[in-house]
Amino acid sequence: MNPDDAFTYADDSAMAGLELAERHALRRVAGLSTELQDVTEVEYRQVRLERVVLAGVWTSGTVRAADRSLAELALLAKTAGSVVLEGVIQRRDTPDPATYLGSGKAGELREIVIAYEADTVIFDGELTPGQLRKLEEIVKVKVVDRTWLILDIFAQHARSREGKAQVSLAQMQYLLPRLRGWGESLSRQAGGRAGGATGGVGTRGPGETKIETDRRRIRMQMTKLRRELKQMEKSRITQRAARHRAGIPAVAIAGYTNSGKSSLLNRITGAGVLVENALFATLDPTVRKTRTPAGRAYTLADTVGFVRHLPHQLIEAFRSTLEEVKDADLILHIVDGSDDAPLEQISAVREVLNEIGAGNVRELIVINKADIADPEQVTQLLRVEPHALVVSAETGEGIDALLLAIEADLPSRLRDIDVVVPYQRGDLISRAHSQGDVLTIEYIEAGTHLTARVPEQLATDLLQAADE
Numbered sequence: 197m198n199p200d201d202a203f204t205y206a207d208d209s210a211m212a213g214l215e216l217a218e219r220h221a222l223r224r225v226a227g228l229s230t231e232l233q234d235v236t237e238v239e240y241r242q243v244r245l246e247r248v249v250l251a252g253v254w255t256s257g258t259v260r261a262a263d264r265s266l267a268e269l270a271l272l273a274k275t276a277g278s279v280v281l282e283g284v285i286q287r288r289d290t291p292d293p294a295t296y297l298g299s300g301k302a303g304e305l306r307e308i309v310i311a312y313e314a315d316t317v318i319f320d321g322e323l324t325p326g327q328l329r330k331l332e333e334i335v336k337v338k339v340v341d342r343t344w345l346i347l348d349i350f351a352q353h354a355r356s357r358e359g360k361a362q363v364s365l366a367q368m369q370y371l372l373p374r375l376r377g378w379g380e381s382l383s384r385q386a387g388g389r390a391g392g393a394t395g396g397v398g399t400r401g402p403g404e405t406k407i408e409t410d411r412r413r414i415r416m417q418m419t420k421l422r423r424e425l426k427q428m429e430k431s432r433i434t435q436r437a438a439r440h441r442a443g444i445p446a447v448a449i450a451g452y453t454n455s456g457k458s459s460l461l462n463r464i465t466g467a468g469v470l471v472e473n474a475l476f477a478t479l480d481p482t483v484r485k486t487r488t489p490a491g492r493a494y495t496l497a498d499t500v501g502f503v504r505h506l507p508h509q510l511i512e513a514f515r516s517t518l519e520e521v522k523d524a525d526l527i528l529h530i531v532d533g534s535d536d537a538p539l540e541q542i543s544a545v546r547e548v549l550n551e552i553g554a555g556n557v558r559e560l561i562v563i564n565k566a567d568i569a570d571p572e573q574v575t576q577l578l579r580v581e582p583h584a585l586v587v588s589a590e591t592g593e594g595i596d597a598l599l600l601a602i603e604a605d606l607p608s609r610l611r612d613i614d615v616v617v618p619y620q621r622g623d624l625i626s627r628a629h630s631q632g633d634v635l636t637i638e639y640i641e642a643g644t645h646l647t648a649r650v651p652e653q654l655a656t657d658l659l660q661a662a663d664e
């Protein structure tokens with residue numbers, strides 16, 4: 197192998213030290229069989245990714261960008277619990293339609309796999325079902341792509357019932373067209389289809405092959421999951437609608453994974469959300485109510501992090517979660533100021549924001565980790581994003597200014613009213629206190645004379661009560 201186009205990641209200290217102990221503690225059961233034995237297995241199916249070799253194709257951009265992409269893949273692989281042994285990048289105009297890498301390079305990969313006793317090769321992209329099958333034939337170990345790797349991390353990190361269902365749906369969607377290819381060569385190698393009889397004669401329709409049966413059952417399960425997810429999303433939609441009616445503005449924290457979104461939510465609201473130096477630590481949105489320095493109430497939501505080429509299946513499956521961002525009045529777009537390529541992260545995040553229909557939501561760029569960022573790089577970032585704020589969720593630096601900026605950016609949805617409310621409608625007066633700014637209160641014969649700035653809905657209710 198030509199040392200010029202191979203990069204070694206065997207040295208763990210070279211990568212950011214991930215706190216993997218906890219993850220390892222609840223690590224996967226090594227499932228050697230890659231064959232789908234039962235459709236229900238898809239939910240729990242965990243690929244054995246233990247000793248891995250990475251492979252990528254560098255089609256455009258700089259060497260450094262290609263390098264970074266593979267370094268990020270290594271980080272993802274480690275987050276998934278793998279030991280990364282080696283990484284290979286091949287320079288090509290386009291990936292080979294049959295084997296992704298050129299076929300000669302794919303052959304070399306087989307030698308690397310043997311030399312390192314690797315059990316998996318992870319490709320930095322999304323492989324077609326055909327490429328997957330072909331590559332497994334050549335390297336003779338398990339082959340997965342970046343998409344599946346990210347899906348796998350999500351599956352490991354999902355905690356809530358909704359999160360788990362969303363990930364399962366995304367995995368099934370990914371697997372459906374790949375059932376035939378995946379693991380075929382491996383099971384042949386193992387001496388036949390180990391799980392071949394699992395489908396059972398009784399479960400198979402007339403003339404159906406095992407693959408067709410599997411596909412049909414996966415589709416049925418996907419339908420069921422979609423239905424369940426609809427149910428689960430109802431309460432969230434109801435809550436959001438109630439907040440909206442009450443005129444409470446919503447602020448969503450979005451940004452690249454590991455940029456410090458949860459840390460910022462904790463810093464501002466004391467929410468106590470899990471913070472971890474790992475990718476995709478947060479999958480479930482946390483919403484907290486808080487107040488601006490002037491006392492105006494708003495909600496602040498932490499969300500799932502984004503990454504370059506976030507698998508489409510995930511965006512689709514997490515659609516309801518991501519609506520927290522789409523429906524926000526303001527997005528705090530968090531950028532890790534200490535990252536090597538913060539501008540690349542910003543554009544990757546904006547790409548996803550556009551894809552989920554949040555492209556038009558007001559955005560405030562927040563450069564985080566100011567305490568460890570290179571000041572020169574921060575200055576450069578500010579040149580490109582002059583309205584950005586610089587903070588550290590860790591030390592609290594810049595947070596006061598951020599809170600003021602949020603306040604200034606919240607939509608003014610309050611309406612001035614001057615009404616006399618009958619005494620029996622004390623409920624409306626307490627709503628005015630909790631939802632708006634009460635300016636004056638005076639008790640006169642006809643009722644409570646109130647001047648205040650209140651949300652639209654409350655203004656309507658107050659005026660109606662005053663008329664009665």
Ligand SMILES: Nc1nc2c(ncn2[C@@H]2O[C@H](COP(=O)(O)OP(=O)(O)OP(=O)(O)O)[C@@H](O)[C@H]2O)c(=O)[nH]1
Nearest residue numbers: 453454455456457458459472476477478501589590
């Ligand atoms: N030095 C420094 N580290 C920070 C700062 N903010 C966050 N971190 C660290 O960055 C890592 C990621 O922080 P999180 O808050 O979990 O990031 P996140 O954006 O929620 O990440 P995901 O949920 O995984 O997408 C943790 O190790 C934090 O301690 C900061 O201002 N300065």
Ligand SMILES: [Mg+2]
Nearest residue numbers: 457458477478
């Ligand atoms: Mg988080």
